[in-house]
Amino acid sequence: MQNKLISLVTKSVKQSKNHLFSAIQPARYLKGLSKQKIGGGKTVLITGASSGLGEGMAKLFAKLGYNLAICARRTDRLESLKTELMAQYPDIRIEYRMLDVSDYDAIFKVFDAFAADFGHIDRVVVNAGIGDSRRIGKGRFDTNRRTVEINFISALAQCEAAMNIFRAQNSGHLVVISSMSAMRGLPKHLTAYGASKAGLAHLAEGIRADMLLTKLPIKVSTIYPGYIRTEINENAKPLPFEVDADTGTKAIIAAIEAGVDEACVPSLPWSIVGQAMKHLPLQIVNKVS
Numbered sequence: 001m002q003n004k005l006i007s008l009v010t011k012s013v014k015q016s017k018n019h020l021f022s023a024i025q026p027a028r029y030l031k032g033l034s035k036q037k038i039g040g041g042k043t044v045l046i047t048g049a050s051s052g053l054g055e056g057m058a059k060l061f062a063k064l065g066y067n068l069a070i071c072a073r074r075t076d077r078l079e080s081l082k083t084e085l086m087a088q089y090p091d092i093r094i095e096y097r098m099l100d101v102s103d104y105d106a107i108f109k110v111f112d113a114f115a116a117d118f119g120h121i122d123r124v125v126v127n128a129g130i131g132d133s134r135r136i137g138k139g140r141f142d143t144n145r146r147t148v149e150i151n152f153i154s155a156l157a158q159c160e161a162a163m164n165i166f167r168a169q170n171s172g173h174l175v176v177i178s179s180m181s182a183m184r185g186l187p188k189h190l191t192a193y194g195a196s197k198a199g200l201a202h203l204a205e206g207i208r209a210d211m212l213l214t215k216l217p218i219k220v221s222t223i224y225p226g227y228i229r230t231e232i233n234e235n236a237k238p239l240p241f242e243v244d245a246d247t248g249t250k251a252i253i254a255a256i257e258a259g260v261d262e263a264c265v266p267s268l269p270w271s272i273v274g275q276a277m278k279h280l281p282l283q284i285v286n287k288v289s
């Protein structure tokens, strides 16, 4: 009993140290993992891999030695990404497929086809998303509905498809890309977008709770990125605490590899801002929107 307790405490201290290192020095943390080729033989499926964070994650996972199952609507971009990465990392396997996540049936077909291709999917990153919402009550229900459908309903379908595969394998790691805008209700163009990302974060937490309850060895991570400059915000004026795609993607991958349940990225300042957002009055929270 005593030995079991000591081993549990040691494990949890090691895990906390790992989480802290990955959060404070993501680039250094990843360098270490890259030397170990931590992904060797494992496969990561990423949706929305044709640009921005999805493309950046694909590049970093390839560097860590993972095989890649990538999808999006713009297959020309996936093709060039595959060509670029195969030249750099000839030992990994990369397959791509066209997927429009608004076609829910297609999500299940594409995920299952990837699982058949590779025989095993170790991680699924639910990343495809859009940021195109508008003030509520200004006649743009069409835009807001589409944002909520893509960022929440399509993400639900991706979680369902991923969990089908993981339950059959009795293993896997589900990662969802939420947003710092999920922390509180936000004004202007962020209202429906933030709500969709809050829904996604809650969904992931529910799946995590279910895995604890049923003792299934499937990990669930929720990533809350702050402002990262990509196509989703390419026309926006300078954003609070914004970072470039390379910095942002490294912070995301470090958190995923550390196996966190939840992480605000980059950790500084967003883990502190996140706490503040949860507790401060709305007038102050409005400043980050």
Ligand SMILES: NC(=O)c1ccc[n+]([C@@H]2O[C@H](COP(=O)([O-])OP(=O)(O)OC[C@H]3O[C@@H](n4cnc5c(N)ncnc54)[C@H](OP(=O)(O)O)[C@@H]3O)[C@@H](O)[C@H]2O)c1
Binding pocket: 047, 048, 049, 050, 051, 052, 053, 054, 071, 072, 073, 074, 075, 099, 100, 101, 102, 127, 128, 129, 130, 131, 150, 177, 178, 179, 180, 224, 225, 226, 227, 228, 229, 230, 231, 232, 233
């Ligand atoms: N950048 C940020 O500041 C930030 C902050 C918080 C959260 N996020 C989240 O991070 C994720 C990635 O965004 P990003 O910044 O990398 O933006 P991005 O460069 O615009 O990438 C979005 C990706 O989603 C895919 N996508 C969009 N609609 C799709 C559809 N109907 N079917 C399939 N794929 C679709 C796009 O691929 P195709 O167009 O080729 O289909 C693209 O690969 C999103 O979920 C976003 O909400 C971003």
